[in-house]
Amino acid sequence: MVWKPPAALFEAQTGLKAIFSLGAGVNGLLDMPSLPRQVPLVRMEDGGMREQMIEYALYVALRQLRRFAAYERDQNAGTWQPRGARTRSKLRIGVLGAGALGGQVARALADFGFSVSVWSRTPKRLDGILSCQGDDGLDHVLANSDLILMFLPLTDATRGLVGHAQLQKLPHGASIANLSRGEVLDDDALLALLDSGHIDEAHLDVFAREPLPEDHPYWRHPRVRITPHVAALTDHRMAAEQVAAKIRQLESGQAITGVVDFERQY
Incomplete structure (x- = not known):
């Protein structure tokens, strides 16, 4: 679960099964050369x-x-x-x-x-x-x-x-x-x-x-x-519950929503 992570994070983590963005936008992550493209990137769809x-x-x-x-x-x-x-x-x-x-x-x-x-x-x-x-x-x-x-x-x-x-x-x-x-x-x-x-x-x-x-x-x-980028702030508890639910779905082999299409960039 990331928000504006250092590039070294992805270089060090080689066994990732999914990456969850804590925001609705993922352009900052997509701009990172170290972002592994073979790992599902999941954007926050609601999170309050x-x-x-x-x-x-x-x-x-x-x-x-x-x-x-x-x-x-x-x-x-x-x-x-x-x-x-x-x-x-x-x-x-x-x-x-x-x-x-x-x-x-x-x-x-x-x-x-x-x-x-x-x-x-x-x-x-x-x-x-x-x-x-x-x-x-x-x-x-x-x-x-x-x-x-x-x-x-x-x-x-x-x-x-x-x-x-x-x-x-x-x-x-x-x-x-x-x-x-x-x-x-x-x-x-x-x-x-x-x-x-x-x-x-x-x-x-x-x-x-x-x-x-x-x-x-x-x-x-x-x-x-x-306004200073506050139109919608992530609710930490709700976001955690939603991410946890998606992790359980992934672990049971189910499809999840919010997976980013790298070609479309969202």
Whole structure:
């Protein structure tokens, strides 16, 4: 069971039967030349993170629905400006990445009454939720979303996936939240579109460099909300129980979920 292990660990351990990541993302492990490719690498599928991700997504969605960001700006300007109510079904939410966490978040948002669509690299089936794939599918989800939530793994295919061209496809005044990996988002493109007003607000929990450097413009941007990679923290007890269950399955010859495909990188 590992999280950011030293390279020497895999060089010394030659009898491993499985390697369990204590996080949902495994890109750091995959970047290690010493990682044995003949040993199953298993990512954390929940570990208490699902409920926290749903809570974070609901906060962002409700903030967008009730226009709380606009009211904060009104308060700073000393402006009294009530805005009309709108139902949850009128807020269109696009979820990029429909894996173990993204799919659960999409389901929870849809059950709460929001209009939800998802995009994933491979076809996903979520009852009652529009599922899209490929470049055209990504364009469709972006163009028809008032809020984008990102749950993408970091792979060669997703690095820099959401750049200026993609962000421009969002409707004017849309918001975005990145809860996956900082490297999937083009920071300069996001800042430019925030400055122009095309994107109303960005909620960022992950960054290409962490901790976020003190001189980064995100810190002082009035339309950026920062959290320090805490959208979903692994619950140690729950994670241990889930890993133990999978070890028992492996020892009894059963197949387990969460095994990383080294080609797809997740």
